Amino acid sequence: MLVYTLVMLVPIFWSLGYTVFEGNPIIGFTFVGWDNILQLFTDPKVGDALLFTLKYAIVLTVGQVLVGYGLSLLYVFWLKKASGVIRTLVFFPVVLPTVAVALLFQALFAIAPQIGPVNSLLNFFGADSIDWFASGATAFWVIVIMDIWRSMGFYAVLLYAGLVDIPEEMFESARLDGASGWKLVRHIVIPLSLPVLFSSIIFSINGTLKVFDSVLALTNGGPGNTTTPLTLYMYQTSFTYGEYGYGSSIALMLTILCLLVTLFIFRSSRRDLTKG
Amino acid sequence: MRWVRRIPGWVVVTLLLVAVVYPLFWLLTGSFKTQNEFLNNPTWALPEDWTNLDNYVEAFTTGNLGIYIKNSILATVPALALTIIFGVAAGFALEVMVWKGRGTVLLLFLAGIMVPGQMILLPLFTIYFQTGLTGTLWPLIITYTAIGLPLTVFMMATFFRAVPREIFEAATLDGASIYRQFWSIGFPMVKNAIFTVALVQFFFIWNDLLIALTFTNRDDLRTIQVGLLNFTGQFGQVQYGPTFAAVCVNVFGTLIIYLFLNQRVMKGMTAGAVKG
Structure with a gap:
């Protein structure tokens, strides 16, 4: 308890304190008042980073949950009892270290010194090789693909657990009423698995807003700062440029963002549930 | 003609398995290739010599992989x-014992889950710097403990909730003190749950990059993840073999743990997510 308070709670307020200072522990602090907060709104890099974070969070959340949901439907309705082995295999990337996965994907999408498998595949179909890490737009998609690859098994198992809980009688009576295939999914499965769907969305957004490892290891925010999320920008400001105060302000902004998004989803999901 | 209708499903499953397994297999083949093979053979070619362990030797000697692994273990276990x-x-305290302020403490732990790690990074860095702990593995151990606590507390509280209260009441009547109750009744009853939680936390800590990167300022303190990140730099861009070998060691280490305990890992990770 004491340790937790010391290491977790005290620093949160300490960090709040930092936002009104400038400098770092080695050269000392000077009081600057609201300057750091104001700087947040005028710094174009913060805007870029914020935009990237939001774009990434939205694309990845949609991707993760959709792929995961598709997989879980596959597990439940198509593989049925035999899905154990496949579930286990697809879940495996979840426990892999991010750095290792990032290095692997760097090599997979590489163009020099050796043409990686992905570009080989493109060549095979007649397309030209793409230098994936040369522009922010393509690098962004590599990050997204990598993170979906890494997390799809996780969301599949999470949603699978929710789907298995739906009582078998529901399907039987729906089939008797003449529903089948897509209709069954649309009217029975989706409404009944809404709660677990919402919790995975919340979890996914919370995780993706804090993205750090995969971006750092895969592109290090580059080329330029086209793939720099808020977390990485904060890290660079604090430790590369030694501006602790400003770094704290960015961290504060991120925290508030996470809380707001979670609250927002929580609110809207609750309203939907009471209506439906 | 039932099996004809099932063909699309099998195609999806096959594609899925290829997407998950092939990158890993490619990684393994890469770790046995010589530099010459990397540059001249097509990327999907199998290594010419499956017993070529030079890359592994190189990774451990020049790459200091052994030290990184040792550091990771030394930080993770404590x-x-x-x-x-x-x-x-x-x-146990939150769920079984009754005391004032229980709700508040629970709320504080909940807040701990939401706040991103970046928020507490800077103050912690200052504290460690001023107390002279930088330069040891202690900052890592303390920070991991603090960050892992909220989730552990929540999962444990849920497990203790499942234990009937009557058992503890009976123990009180029999004259067992609260410590005795914890060690002789509470602890053994949730032993399985503890194991699951420990496994989940193990993967979190082992795979962490942010904290390890921040608090390791000397080469001989790096954990395996930070070490890997600097691997490409150490060997220059061209030496693919040792990098592949090092990634392999990292990946297949976790793979082995996962293979033995996959059901538990899946259950634990998703349980943590729903509560978080």
């Missing part, structure tokens, strides 16, 4: 032990 001891005790 942090894991502390997290579990404090987490289980706190979970």
Whole structure:
């Protein structure tokens, strides 16, 4: 308890304190008042980073949950009892270290010194090789693909657990009423698995807003700062440029963002549930 | 003609398995290739000599992989032990014992899950710097413990909730003190759950990059993840073999743990997510 308070709670307020200072522990602090907060709104890099974070969070959340949901439907309705082995295999990337996965994907999408498998595949179909890490737009998609690859098994198992809980009688009576295939999914499965769907969305957004490892290891925010999320920008400001105060302000902004998004989803999901 | 209708499903499953397994297989083949093979053979070619272990030797000698692994273990094991001891005790205290301010403490732990790690990074760095702890593995151990606690406490509290209250009431009547109850009744009853939680935390700590990167300022303190990140730099861009070998060691280490305990890992990770 004491340790937790010391290491977790005290620093949160300490960090709040930092936002009104400038400098770092080695050269000392000077009081600057609201300057750091104001700087947040005028710094174009913060805007870029914020935009990237939001774009990434939205694309990845949609991707993760959709792929995961598709997989879980596959597990439940198509593989049925035999899905154990496949579930286990697809879940495996979840426990892999991010750095290792990032290095692997760097090599997979590489163009020099050796043409990686992905570009080989493109060549095979007649397309030209793409230098994936040369522009922010393509690098962004590599990050997204990598993170979906890494997390799809996780969301599949999470949603699978929710789907298995739906009582078998529901399907039987729906089939008797003449529903089948897509209709069954649309009217029975989706409404009944809404709660677990919402919790995975919340979890996914919370995780993706804090993205750090995969971006750092895969592109290090580059080329330029086209793939720099808020977390990485904060890290660079604090430790590369030694501006602790400003770094704290960015961290504060991120925290508030996470809380707001979670609250927002929580609110809207609750309203939907009471209506439906 | 039932099997004809099932063909699309099999195609999806096959594609899925290829997408998950092939990158890993490619990684393994890469670790046995010589530099010459990397540059001249097509990327999907199998290594010419499956017993070529030079890359592994190189990774351990020039790459210091051994030291990185040792550091990872030295940081993970104590942090894991502390997290579990404090987490289980706190979970027990919050769920079984009745005291004033219980709700507030629970709320504080909940807040701990939401706040991103970046928020507490800078103050912690200052504290460690001023107390002279930088330059040891202690900052890692302390920080991992603090960050792992909220989730552990929550999961443990849920498990203790499942234990009937009557058992503890009976123990009180029999004259057992609260410590006795914890050690002789509470602890054994949730032993399985503790194991699951420990496994989940192990993967979190082992795969962490942010904290390890921030608090390791000397080469001989790096954990395996930070070490890997600098691997490409150390060997220059061209030496693919040793990098592949090092990634392999990292990936297949976790793979082995996962293969033996996959059901538990899946259950634990998703349980943590729903509550978080």
